[in-house]
Amino acid sequence: MQDPSVMPEKITALLDSEGATDIDISGYAPMTGGYSRLMARFEAKFTIDGEQEEGTFVLRGDPPEGQAIIETDRSQEYAVLKSVAPHLNTPPARFLDSKGIHIGTPALILEFTEAESTLPWIEKNGISDLPLKLAELAGAMHTIPVDQLPSSLARPTSGDPLTDQIQMWKKTAIDHVEHLPIFRYVAAWLDKNRPPPVPVSLVHHDFSTANMLVDGEGDLVVIDFELATIGDPREDLGYFKAYAQAAPPDLIDENPDDFLSRYREITGFSEEQVNPLVMTYFLVLGVIGVVSQIANVGSAMAKGETSSTNIAFNLDNLLFGQAAWMAATDALEAALDGEVN
């Protein structure tokens, strides 16, 4: 996917297999910013279903075998993108090469959006009304009817998303190439301090400014649903806060009361179900999906099964995370003991 001399021909083959004609691909260039997948943008002209189209597109595909820091399924990502498109501001998915027959690796093609990455946008324009728009985006995502989502999406195997996530903390600690006592502590602590449940919904699982853009109207665009599952929606709020600690600002912290009030208004959740303490609980719980993937591939590298700078670099995120999780449990202990309001 990194070779601009061969990719136009491969993309042409994929579009041709989907019934497109008069195909002209140009300007193929690899992009940065893809955390776990290879990405490139290109210009395309083609005719499909009798309509002539011309525009910029993004190819998003799996890295070569053994180099992925996270293993996910392009077919499922494509299905999720199709199902959320009517509800969310997200670039439409257009074509899928599920087995990599044409592209050489499983890949999908999305429409390119001119929207700007969130953090550079904030540097130029300030926070503006993004916190409320974030609440509305999260609310919209978490109220998509579950029966409209792909049946292939993972659902809580125990029937309770919190139990599943806590179990994943324990499993990650046990399966890793070396013992992880901080993970064991976090799992035990999460189990002891469960908040009241809410109905399950779509969970993005990498809900962060890294996966959001700001469009010309100042609205948030959400991308990258490769880790999505059905689970506890508050995991996304916690993950957002966790990621913001490594890459500020935390839009939720700008005005937590306003954010939570708007989010509760949209979702119908109660103040007992969603409040600052519950969000801090999920700051810890909600990261395990990504964390377990990073730990697993780190184990594979330690065993000599794979190797890359990116894997080693991402393992360092766990060092940052461990400090953040323990600090969060500490803050919550104090709050639950009535030491702080």
Added chain:
Amino acid sequence: MLTQPTTDKILLAIADDLNSVVLPSVTDEPAKVLLGQIDQLLRRLSRRTASEIDWMILEIKQINDAIGRETSDMSSYLLTDVASAYSEASGALGEAIDKAFSEDDTQQIAVLRQLLVDRIAKEQEILGQLDLVGRG
């Protein structure tokens, strides 16, 4: 063998050269991201390699003291052997954490938690500044 400059100093010199000589001449964006990651990794490895064996040996003893185990002398100071002993002690610490929570033993939980807090302080020393280069 030549031990000077020590490994940590050489890693730091490589990172500095990559940053000041190689990086400015690179125009390819993915390659720049990779160099940014390599720079951070080399600086962390420099800090880690200077102290990690000493830190692990010290922490093994602290864990054993906290959970009531004898600490035996290390039979080898090879990195892989010390790391293996450290992992074994970490596993015992994990078991003790589970037991303390299941028995709601708040005093022991606090003792074990402090071990983790001390571990995190060292990890932060290794980590330094985290820059999520290449993300959004």
